Amino acid sequence: MASFTSAIKKDLLGSVPEERSARLALWAGFLDTSGSYSFGTDSDSDGFSFTSETEDVAEYFLAIAEKIFGISMTLTEATRDPKHGRNKLTFSYYGESAFDYADETSDYSACNLTDEKDMLAYLKGAFLGGGSCTLPRGGVKTGYHLEFVFSSAKDAVAFCEMLDGLQLFVSMIQRSEKHVVYLKSREGISDFLYSVGANTALKRLEEVSAAREESNNFNRISNCYAGNADKAVMASAAQALAIRKLKERGGFSKLPPPLRRLADDRIENPTFSLAELAETEGVSKSCLNHRMRKLMTICDKTEE
Numbered sequence: 001m002a003s004f005t006s007a008i009k010k011d012l013l014g015s016v017p018e019e020r021s022a023r024l025a026l027w028a029g030f031l032d033t034s035g036s037y038s039f040g041t042d043s044d045s046d047g048f049s050f051t052s053e054t055e056d057v058a059e060y061f062l063a064i065a066e067k068i069f070g071i072s073m074t075l076t077e078a079t080r081d082p083k084h085g086r087n088k089l090t091f092s093y094y095g096e097s098a099f100d101y102a103d104e105t106s107d108y109s110a111c112n113l114t115d116e117k118d119m120l121a122y123l124k125g126a127f128l129g130g131g132s133c134t135l136p137r138g139g140v141k142t143g144y145h146l147e148f149v150f151s152s153a154k155d156a157v158a159f160c161e162m163l164d165g166l167q168l169f170v171s172m173i174q175r176s177e178k179h180v181v182y183l184k185s186r187e188g189i190s191d192f193l194y195s196v197g198a199n200t201a202l203k204r205l206e207e208v209s210a211a212r213e214e215s216n217n218f219n220r221i222s223n224c225y226a227g228n229a230d231k232a233v234m235a236s237a238a239q240a241l242a243i244r245k246l247k248e249r250g251g252f253s254k255l256p257p258p259l260r261r262l263a264d265d266r267i268e269n270p271t272f273s274l275a276e277l278a279e280t281e282g283v284s285k286s287c288l289n290h291r292m293r294k295l296m297t298i299c300d301k302t303e304e
Contacts, residue, residue: 004201005132006054011198012124013060016067017117021108023068025118028108029125030061032155033148037102047094048102049076050129053086057128062091069101111158119162124196126159133189135208146189147182149175156181168192232273239292240270242299251302259295262288 017023031037035050052058062073077090093101106112113119130149150156156172156179163170163181168191170183183189186209193202243263246252255263265280266272272280278288 004135004204007204008131008133008193008198008201009054009057009128011200012128012196013056015197016060016064017121019117020068021115022117022121023064024105024108025113025121026125027061027064027068028105029110029122029127030064030129031105031125032109032152032159033126033130033150035129036151039099039102045094046096046098046102047092048098048105049073049090049092051077051088051090052129053088055087055089058089058091060128065093069097071095071097071101109155109158110162111154113162116166119166120195122162123166123192127196135205143184144186144189145182145184146192147180150179150181151177153179155179166195168195233271236266236270236272239266239296242296243267246299246302249302251298255295255298258291259298262291262295266292 017026031048031050034052035048037048039046050058050061052061065071065073071093073091073093075089076092077088079088080086081088108118108122110119110122113122126148131147132149133146134144136143148156148159150159153174159181160170160172168183168188170181170188172179172181174180183192186205190202190205193199193205243252243266246255246263252260252263262277262281265277269277269280274288274292275285277292278285281288283291
């Protein structure tokens with residue numbers, strides 16, 4: 001099964017914003033998480049680039065750059081990470097207009113956005129550029145985790161403030177030289193998926209959440225039964241011990257026949273539940289409970 005991150009990205013790649021402002025916000029979110037800028041002493045050295053591990057994402061944003069600015073970006077580097085089995089593709093654009101394009105893009109960074117559509121477009125771009133999301137998995141100690149990775153602390157802080165405005169409340173930490181914006185709640189991830197229109201991923205989240213809740217309920221019930229079973233075993237052991245002490249003190253022969261029979265059955269069957277003892281005695285469980293209470297009262301008085 002594809003990773004949950006891949007499932008979300010697949011949802012997000014299914015559409016392109018119609019408005020230019022939303023496209024610019026999408027592009028800005030992507031470059032703020034996966035891109036970089038370089039400006040030199042002459043216009044030919046001005047440029048920007050982005051790096052992606054996913055060909056589909058790279059192709060999507062190459063098309064976005066062409067739609068917004070009418071430019072074609074060039075593949076300038078392709079490396080492979082043998083440890084994780086991933087390719088890293090770097091695309092760049094250099095030219096006299098690069099500074100102007102970068103300047104217009106910066107107008108749509110998180111700190112400058114006020115329109116909700118543009119904010120959501122930026123949010124999509126940020127996830128496609130530097131986002132990941134994991135769900136709990138059986139047998140592995142993982143929980144719900146959504147994060148966005150930024151190189152710039154300023155961009156990360158502005159992103160947190162933007163998310164506050166969208167009622168998505170996150171935290172931020174520094175990891176090496178990166179700045180990570182994250183949240184760890186199922187509800188928060190659900191709100192994020194709903195906001196960006198990742199409907200297929202949202203359905204998968206709900207399925208995982210329902211299965212996890214069912215598993216938790218089963219564990220709670222099992223633990224409850226186990227706890228009750230432990231209590232029943234302890235009670236049975238205490239009853240058998242009290243009866244043996246009664247025998248040692250010579251009080252056993254004074255018991256009425258029904259109680260004497262019950263005492264014998266308890267000693268012979270120390271692990272039986274009261275229901276099982278009742279079946280052995282041929283009486284109802286309530287009748288056996290009554291007899292056991294009388295028997296324990298006699299045992300207690302004899303011990304005194």
